[in-house]
Amino acid sequence: MRALSLTNLTVAYHDVMALRDANLTVPAGVIMGVVGPNGAGKSTLIKGALSLVPTLSGTAEFFGEPFSAARHRVGYLPQHASVDWDYPATLFDVALMGTFDSRRWFARATARDRQVAHEALAAVGLDALADRHVGEVSGGQRQRTLLARVLAHQADIYFMDEPFAGVDVASQDTITRVLHDLRAAGKTIVIVHHDLATIPQLCDEVALIDGTVVAHGPVDSVFTRDLIDRTYGLGDVSAAC
Numbered sequence: 355m356r357a358l359s360l361t362n363l364t365v366a367y368h369d370v371m372a373l374r375d376a377n378l379t380v381p382a383g384v385i386m387g388v389v390g391p392n393g394a395g396k397s398t399l400i401k402g403a404l405s406l407v408p409t410l411s412g413t414a415e416f417f418g419e420p421f422s423a424a425r426h427r428v429g430y431l432p433q434h435a436s437v438d439w440d441y442p443a444t445l446f447d448v449a450l451m452g453t454f455d456s457r458r459w460f461a462r463a464t465a466r467d468r469q470v471a472h473e474a475l476a477a478v479g480l481d482a483l484a485d486r487h488v489g490e491v492s493g494g495q496r497q498r499t500l501l502a503r504v505l506a507h508q509a510d511i512y513f514m515d516e517p518f519a520g521v522d523v524a525s526q527d528t529i530t531r532v533l534h535d536l537r538a539a540g541k542t543i544v545i546v547h548h549d550l551a552t553i554p555q556l557c558d559e560v561a562l563i564d565g566t567v568v569a570h571g572p573v574d575s576v577f578t579r580d581l582i583d584r585t586y587g588l589g590d591v592s593a594a595c
């Protein structure tokens with residue numbers, strides 16, 4: 355079963371061609387790492403798939419359906435979450451937001467929603483801080499709070515744009531465990547990731563991006579020196595790590 359199929363996805367920002375004719379399939383139940391140099395179009399690929407930016411052409415299907423029909427099955431952790439950390443909200447409030455979807459965002463949270471939010475915070479090791487104000491926690495704890503928010507959405511496919519950015523080793527371990535637990539539960543994860551050294555232990559599949567999808571597939575066959583060098587325009591992959 356395919357969790358995601360992108361066909362000839364093309365995105366431009368005014369006169370900047372950010373992604374051209376991207377073709378990508380992601381099987382259900384895998385962790386796919388999306389890698390490539392800065393400005394390669396990794397975030398754009400996700401935003402185009404999720405209809406967050408206008409596409410010039412192409413299609414995106416989630417479990418065989420367009421995004422409009424599959425929206426409730428899709429979770430998204432953006433690269434730069436637009437959160438006002440001075441807002442008077444607790445970690446629990448942020449996690450609870452993840453339980454809302456576009457069909458009933460106006461409805462009151464149910465007891466089940468509250469349980470899901472607590473479970474999501476527990477999964478990232480933050481339930482003990484559930485009542486703490488978001489402005490009073492560290493950057494790594496904020497990142498894990500945002501991860502809890504997307505977990506609370508209880509999606510079938512998660513898109514995470516650099517979830518490891520700016521977090522310490524302990525938080526990295528927590529996030530890695532969360533990703534592997536999601537996969538064990540049959541979920542699909544598409545993760546933009548810059549640390550090439552950790553791709554083999556973190557991911558099952560990889561997509562190499564450089565203005566388009568250069569190659570994608572199982573790590574063993576696609577994450578090769580030759581293809582990585584070609585993607586990064588390098589003679590030596592160690593320079594990209």
Ligand SMILES: Nc1ncnc2c1ncn2[C@@H]1O[C@H](COP(=O)(O)OP(=O)(O)OP(=O)(O)O)[C@@H](O)[C@H]1O
Pocket residue numbers: 367368370371372390391392393394395396397398399
């Ligand atoms: N809102 C925007 N307006 C104009 N150009 C943009 C916009 N967002 C991205 N771009 C351009 O589109 C191209 C792809 O950007 P994108 O953010 O998708 O790359 P990326 O691979 O995610 O980069 P990074 O690794 O630095 O996060 C870049 O040339 C970037 O400058």
